[in-house]
Amino acid sequence: MQATAHANFQRFGARKVAQVLTQIRGKSILHAEQYLPQMPRAAAVMVAKAVHSAASNLNVRAGRKLAPDGVYIKEVWVGQGPMGNMKRVLPAPMGRAMQFKRKVCHVTVIVTDER
Secondary structure (H helix, E strand, O other): OEEEEEEEEEOOOHHHHHHHHHHHOOOEHHHHHHHHHHOOOOHHHHHHHHHHHHHHHHHHHHOOOOOHHHOEEEEEEEEEOOOOOOEEEEEOHHHOEEEEEOOOEEEEEEEEOOO
């Protein structure tokens, strides 16, 4: 059985989130929940919430509480979100203003209880 969790419009760059995701891909939920708070990345907190949500969704779909060491992260990926909504201005030389677009990303986590 599988369950999915999405974390959309998160204010992190997709490349930096992908560095966190490569560390937990294929691991058990128990291992991921122990490892993510120790990672020196700001995006690790957001990824931990998404993994926990996916595990909770699987418990609801199964109708019972599953052991965290028996639930595995089957797939996890990140995609770049729209950068047109949060435009910011940075000072530039000679009194000009340069536009800076804030990066957002969408994270998807799929967990399963089968190895």
